[in-house]
Amino acid sequence: MTPTLLLLPGDGIGPEVIEQARRVAEHLWPELAFETGLIGGASLDADGVPLSVDTLVRAKQSDAVLLGAVGGPAWANVERNLRPEMGLLQIRKGMDVFANLRPAYCFPALVDASSLKRDRIDGLDIMIVRELTSGVYFGEPRGIERGLGDKSFGFETSRYTAGEVKRVARIAFEIARGRRGKVSSTEKSNVMESGLFWRETVTALHQAEGEGVELHHILADACAMELVREPKQFDVILAGNLFGDLLSDAAAMLTGSIGMLPSASLSVEGAPGLYEPVHGSAPDIAGQGIANPCAAILSLEMALRWSMRRPDLADRLFAAVGRALEGGARTHDLGGDLGTVAVTDAILDCL
Ligand code: NAD
Ligand code: IPM
Ligand code: MN
Numbered sequence: 468m469t470p471t472l473l474l475l476p477g478d479g480i481g482p483e484v485i486e487q488a489r490r491v492a493e494h495l496w497p498e499l500a501f502e503t504g505l506i507g508g509a510s511l512d513a514d515g516v517p518l519s520v521d522t523l524v525r526a527k528q529s530d531a532v533l534l535g536a537v538g539g540p541a542w543a544n545v546e547r548n549l550r551p552e553m554g555l556l557q558i559r560k561g562m563d564v565f566a567n568l569r570p571a572y573c574f575p576a577l578v579d580a581s582s583l584k585r586d587r588i589d590g591l592d593i594m595i596v597r598e599l600t601s602g603v604y605f606g607e608p609r610g611i612e613r614g615l616g617d618k619s620f621g622f623e624t625s626r627y628t629a630g631e632v633k634r635v636a637r638i639a640f641e642i643a644r645g646r647r648g649k650v651s652s653t654e655k656s657n658v659m660e661s662g663l664f665w666r667e668t669v670t671a672l673h674q675a676e677g678e679g680v681e682l683h684h685i686l687a688d689a690c691a692m693e694l695v696r697e698p699k700q701f702d703v704i705l706a707g708n709l710f711g712d713l714l715s716d717a718a719a720m721l722t723g724s725i726g727m728l729p730s731a732s733l734s735v736e737g738a739p740g741l742y743e744p745v746h747g748s749a750p751d752i753a754g755q756g757i758a759n760p761c762a763a764i765l766s767l768e769m770a771l772r773w774s775m776r777r778p779d780l781a782d783r784l785f786a787a788v789g790r791a792l793e794g795g796a797r798t799h800d801l802g803g804d805l806g807t808v809a810v811t812d813a814i815l816d817c818l
Pocket of ligand 2 (some may be wrong): 747
């Protein structure tokens with residue numbers, strides 16, 4: 468049976484880049500079945516919620532979900548729990564995609580597009596494994612207490628259970644075994660209880676199940692510094708939800724542009740994965756046809772590899788993106804002047 472890919476284009480440049488990923492998918496695998504749905508501001512406008520029950524049910528029934536981006540100025544004043552970004556958090560939680568893989572890979576053609584010197588990033592290949600369904604993003608209690616003058620406050624809870632740390636660390640170990648075997652686990656164990664617990668739990672898991680993996684611990688602030696000082700020292704970076712978010716945006720710039728960074732969010736074996744570019748809805752360039760489609764197309768590549776068991780097609784697609792970039796297919800964020808469709812055409816020509 469051919470798998471079903473649920474497309475959730477979302478807002479801003481989301482629909483522009485997902486449409487290009489769909490063209491590529493149709494070309495690569497004509498039998499693939501597509502469904503589409505709404506998320507984020509688009510869903511809020513149509514159904515009054517940023518993620519409907521129907522979309523979540525369909526997501527769980529699909530083989531993989533390819534999501535564009537959510538959010539934008541049109542929904543800036545919407546009540547907090549209806550904001551487009553809540554739709555994203557809800558689908559991640561609802562699909563239980565706890566392991567978010569964000570590969571920072573520098574294509575040879577883009578070595579000079581990075582803000583870092585060539586020798587620092589030539590051959591760069593890092594995998595960030597970010598915990599995606601817990602931590603300070605979801606911890607309870609949280610809230611804002613207003614009306615107390617200077618004593619008013621906002622707060623949340625940074626909380627990780629042993630089970631949550633272990634299941635994502637296990638994935639980081641497994642991925643490292645297929646790469647260079649090194650995991651750098653990052654937290655703020657010097658100031659945070661949840662960070663100290665994270666470190667202890669990862670250390671214990673490594674002693675029990677870490678064969679073939681070299682484990683290092685690095686404080687998250689130092690990790691950010693090392694990422695721009697000597698990025699090639701890293702193989703797999705394991706992080707909680709918040710630090711993984713920050714570190715992956717920083718790592719994005721090593722690859723030339725945030726428009727290059729895909730992601731895969733995985734759940735337990737056999738459950739569908741969620742695939743999305745790391746970038747957002749880019750309201751500043753939406754509607755102009757100039758967004759870089761590579762992050763979305765490479766997210767499709769990750770879906771082929773991790774959910775649809777077609778590493779052959781994934782390899783072909785990855786190589787085609789590399790060749791298209793080699794041939795000068797660049798959007799403005801990479802210093803080029805091609806539009807979204809033209810870059811995709813170049814990738815299709817290389818397939
Ligand atoms: P952003 O990633 O949307 O944009 C940051 C900068 O990068 C902008 O200058 C933008 O033009 C550029 N950029 C991003 N993607 C690009 C692409 N594919 N090609 C070329 N340039 C690109 O981040 P932001 O501006 O901080 O956030 C905008 C909105 O997106 C907010 O509402 C935010 O909450 C949301 N957001 C959503 C996601 C997501 O859906 N996964 C991720 C991040 C931000
Ligand atoms: C990301 C985004 C999201 C996050 C936001 C939009 C909820 O920044 O996917 O990196 O913080 O996880
Ligand atoms: Mn982010």
